[in-house]
Ligand SMILES: [Zn+2]
């Protein structure tokens with residue numbers, strides 16, 4: 001579920017970003033480590049998306065990552 005951080009409206013996926021129809025704002029999705037809270041590096045391998053945390057030196061699955069939407 002991708003919700004607008006401001007108005008909680010469901011965001012619409014648009015060319016790699018997420019748009020809120022009611023705020024007219026474009027957001028990008030950032031993933032953060034559940035352990036150290038650093039921003040994760042996105043890895044796309046074989047169609048599956050996973051994340052890598054440099055400080056933890058560990059692969060993170062997208063289900064354990066914490067997500068944040070930030071205005072582009
Ligand atoms: Zn909104």
Ligand SMILES: [Zn+2]
Pocket residue numbers: 033034035036037038053054055056057
């Ligand atoms: Zn980490």
